[in-house]
Amino acid sequence: MDAVKTEESTAAAQSSGSSPPATGPQDCPTCVRRRIRCDRSLPTCIKCAKKSLVCPGYGPRLRWANGIAVRGHLKGRTTPHIEKPPKVSKAPSKLSTSPKSVKSSGTDDTPRTGPGIDPLEELFPGFPDPSTRSRLLSYYDQQIAGLMVWIDSEKNEYRRLVVPLAEQQPVLLLAILAISAQHLAVTTGQETSFPARARDAAVTMISKQIQQVTGKLAAGFDLGSQIDPDTAVWMLASMLTLANYEMSETETGAAAADSHRQAARTLVNALATTNRETNALFNFLRNQLAIYDILACTTIFGAMSTVEVILPAPDHSNLIFSEFLSLLHKVTIWSRQRHEKQFSGQFSLIDVPITSVDVRAGFEQARGSTLMAAGILALPRDARRRDFVRIVDIYHHAALLYTYRVLLCSHVEQTEINAAAMLLFERLDQLEDKPSCMQNLPWPVFIAGTECREDPARQAFVAKLYEDIAQDMGFKYYIGILHFLQDLWSNRLTDWTDLARRYEANGKKIVAV
Incomplete structure (x- = not known):
């Protein structure tokens, strides 16, 4: 069910016998977001290519997820164009596929079942x-x-x-x-x-x-x-x-x-x-x-990746990690804005909206909120409870490292980065019952993996964790994340976000969730 993204192309013009235009009809969305003039080169603009950005082209972009599949026998199919239904005098009925419903309109091909039928x-x-x-x-x-x-x-x-x-x-x-x-x-x-x-x-x-x-x-x-x-x-x-x-x-x-x-x-x-x-x-x-x-x-960098993201509901602030996730997403948004300004030559030091002190204070507050909200789980005072406290710490230090690298960059002392990395690895090593909390580890272990390119011992530790995650959870995909990290470790001059962008440009998204 991939989001439908249609683009006008020169193929339509060629099929009608006319020659394609020399340039695109409008600025591409990436250049618009970067607030620069697009060169409108075909099939994609040169400015995006020079910055290793994915140029989405110039045509209209529909965002409803109507795609059926990205592989298998349904690959490539999308929902047909839906003509606007004629106006009716009475209010339309609600849509439902409940098996309890036996009403048939004659046009709805959704399967209906009667009572007693599986x-x-x-x-x-x-x-x-x-x-x-x-x-x-x-x-x-x-x-x-x-x-x-x-x-x-x-x-x-x-x-x-x-x-x-x-x-x-x-x-x-x-x-x-x-x-x-x-x-x-x-x-x-x-x-x-x-x-x-x-x-x-x-x-x-x-x-x-x-x-x-x-x-x-x-x-x-x-x-x-x-x-x-x-x-x-x-x-x-x-x-x-x-x-x-x-x-x-x-x-x-x-x-x-x-x-x-x-x-x-x-x-x-x-x-x-x-x-x-x-x-x-x-x-x-x-x-x-x-x-x-x-x-x-945090690890997907397409132009539309942070548009209309689902945030924790404001009235559900008592949920665990709610405040943490909201702050983490703000960091992601700020980091993308910084990246766009850097490549457009408009970035200055005053554009960083938060300091390292503010970051630590914000995530410390979020950590406290998460521990308070976790009280609803009524965990017994055993290894699971202690490990959950460690998981909260693990996400705390991973978020600090993520923020230091993608947003603050030169605005944070190396000693702060080293301290956060040390505590992250310590908490990961202290987990008493790893199999019971493996589902929580892919993202923080990924962040840990981006911080150990000069340390073979830490690399081996991260590799073993990802192998255990893949085996214990039964999800093959995490082996692909490990391969990405190993590629990163072998290329010491490449920033992990740059490598992730290159992977994404080649159709390999990194989703450490």
Whole structure:
């Protein structure tokens, strides 16, 4: 479900028999954002190429995530153009794919089921058999749900609410069965075609629902009256599940996973003005997406990467890491603004909006807020509780290092950088039960890896951690992150952000989440 990004090209002009224009019709979006005059060279501008930036071209850019897949037999397909529906005198009915609904409009091709009929059996007879489905749902409950949250507890909503919802929603059920089967294949070596088939089926059905929603939006209808909370919840839960599926499938799954993240971001932003305060699961999933979105943005550098990012909901400030994530994203935004000004020759020392003292104070405050909010988990006074405190410290020091490198640069003393790096490695080494908190380590271990290019011992420590993360979590993608770090270590003169930009330009996004 990659975000649709259409660009006018010279191919259209050539097919009509006319010669292509000598220059683009308008400045490219990257040059516009950098506030410089674009040379409008075709097919992409020279100024972007000189700065190693990705030039998106000159045509219109549609941002709704209508793509179906980035690989497999659905690769390259997108949602067809939706004509504006004719006006009707009565209010349109709500969209729903609830299996309890038996109403048929004659034009809605979303599968409907009646009472007593298994929705998955009606959609895909014998796919899978009931015993396999039960086994995979149980596997998700026991092995995967705990990997989706900061720390597993009785309050894990993936287990409490998402699994029961999957029993009612065929698309979400397919997504969960796909990731369970794929995870089993990775951890046991038993390859099967079932995960990809289930993923493709789920993505196709989500795309059909998106077509309906975008059609209503194109007609100018109020989204709040067009999509019910239940539909929004299963769509968002399915997108997040599919993103995790892609991370488990291959070492290069970031691009596919990122397409699902973009789709989820678009959905949540489209629903931003609707009233969903009473839907606890939607609020939970929205904040889960915020964690994923903000951390992913730290290592993705495309022109649109930080546009319309999902932030922690203001009224959910009691959630753990909420204040931390909000400050971290501000740092990311400031760092991108600095980068753009540097390459346009407009940067000056006074443009840095925060000092190292402010950074430490801000993240220290966020650390305290996170520890207070974590009280709702009611963790026992054992290794898990002590490790969680260490995880908070680990993110604290990783965020300081990230800020020092991408924003403050020459404005911070090397002794401060060394101190933060030392404490980060100490806390990582002090974890008592690493397997229980592996899901929290990819991002801070990545930051640690960017700080040990002159230290073989630390490199070996980071490499072992990423190998353990990939093995214990069953996600092959993290081996690709390790390969990136090893490439960085072998090139001591390259900044990690420059290398990540080069990887991204070659179609290999770095998403250490």
